[in-house]
Amino acid sequence: MVTIDLNADVGETTAGDPVADDAAMVRLISSANVACGFHAGDPHDIARTVAAAVGNGVTVGAHVGYRDAPGFGRRFIDYAPAELADEVLYQIGALDALARAHGSAVRYVKPHGALYNAIVHHREQAQAVIDGIRAFGELPVMLLPGGVAVDLADKAGLRVIPEAFADRNYHADGTLVSRREPDAVITDPEVVAARVLQVATTGAVTAVDGTELRVAAESVCVHGDSPGAVELARGIVERLTADGVGIRSFL
Template identity: 70%
Template sequence: MIMTAIDVNSDLGESVGGNPVSDDAAIIEVVSSANVACGFHSGDPHDIARTVEAAAARGVAVGAHVGYRDVPGFGRRFIDMDPAELADEVLYQIGALDALARSKGTAVTYVKPHGALYNTIVHHEEQAQAVIDGIRAFSRELPVLLLPGAVAIEKAEQAGLRAVREAFADRNYDPDGTLVSRRESDAVVSDPDAVAARVVQLARERTLLARDGSTIDIDAESLCVHGDSPGSVELARRIVDALQDAGIEIRSFL
C-alpha cells in the first residue's frame, strides 16, 4: 500500500544558553512537525521560545517533547519514578511549552515522549499509563507520537487519545521492532543513501529492514529525522527530496 503523504518530525528546542544543539531554523524549513523540548531534558525558555516562533512562522506543528527531569543525562537514562509524580511532570511540561507557544502565535498540538521515557513506555505499563494520564489531564485532543507495538499505544487508545505510530529514518531496529540501543555501535544509520532508501521503502511498503536483515512491518504515520546528528540538516533535506521524488507529500498528521 502506497502512502500519498507522511509527516516528517524532528526533535528541536534543545539548545541551552544560546549554545545550539541543532540548527533549528534550518530543520524547520524541511519538516512538518517540531518536537520541542520542554526544559526537563534540555532547552531553556528563551531558546525554546525562539524555536516555537520559527515553527509558527512556517506553519510547522508544535509538539511537546516531554521527558524525564534529567538534564545531565539528556533524558536518556531510565528513572524509576512514582507514576503520579511522572504524570504531574508530563502535565507540567506540556503546560509550560504551550504557554510559550501561545505567546508566539501557535500552540501545542501533539505530544512525543523523549529518549529513555519514549523507550520505557514501550513495555513499562505503569509509566505508560502515567504519561497518558499526564497528557489527558491537559487535553483529550492531543495525539501522541509512539513506537509501533508500544504498550502506551493501548493505554492512549483506552483513554480516548489518538496514537500516532512513528518510524525513525536514521535509527537501526532490532527484529522485534524496537530501536537498537544508542549504546550499540550500529544504533544510527549514517549512510545518507541508505537512509534515503529506507524512508522511501517505509512510505511505499510500510516496512523497514532490521539490523539482522529481516523485514519488519512499521505502519507509521510520522517519520523522525534527528536534528542533533552530524550533517543532520543535509540529511533531512536528502530525506525530504527522496520522498518527494517518489511522489510522497510531506504533511503533518494532524
C-alpha cells in the same frame, strides 16, 4: 498523492548551545518535537524555536522527557507514577503557553529518549505519561508501534501516531537498537533517504537482521542531533519529492 509526516527534535539548547540548526530543520519538516526544558532547552530558546516553527507552518508538539538535563533525558529514572504524570502535564503546559504567545498551540505529544523507550514495556510509566497527557486534554501522542503505551493511549481515547525512525536501526522485535551499540544510528544519507521512502510507500522498515517489520507509520523522525542532521533531512525531502511523495503533517 502518498504523503508522510517528517518530525524532528528541536529546541534542545543546553547551556546556551543548540545541538541542532533548528531554523534550518523547521524549513524541511512538517512536525516539530519541541523540548520542554526538562531534558534540554530554556524558555527563551524554546520560544525562538517555536516562533521559527510557526513561521514555517510546522505543527508544534511537546517533547516531554525525564527531568535529567545532565543525561539529556537518556537515562532511565524510576519515578513515582503520580510524580511523572504531573511532570508530563507541567511540560506540556509550559510549552503550550509559549506556543500560544506565538499564535499557535501544542498539537501533540512525543516522549523523549529514555522515557520514550521505557513506556514501550514499562506499564506504570506508560500509564503515568498517558495520564499526564489526558489531564491536559485529548492530544495525539506519537509512539513506537507495538508498545504498552499504545494500548493505554487507545483505552484513554487518545489518538496514537505510529512513528518510524529514519536514522535508527531496529531489532527484529520492533525495538530500537540501543545507542550504546555501534550500529544504532545510520549516517549514510542515501540509506536514510531510502528507508524513509520505504516507510512512506510500503509501511515497512528493514531490521538489522534483514527482517521486514510492518510499522504503518504516520510520521518519520529525523533526529536533530544526529551528525549532519540538516543534510540528512534535506536528502530525505529531495528523495521523497523525486518519487512523488508529499511531506505533510499528520493532523
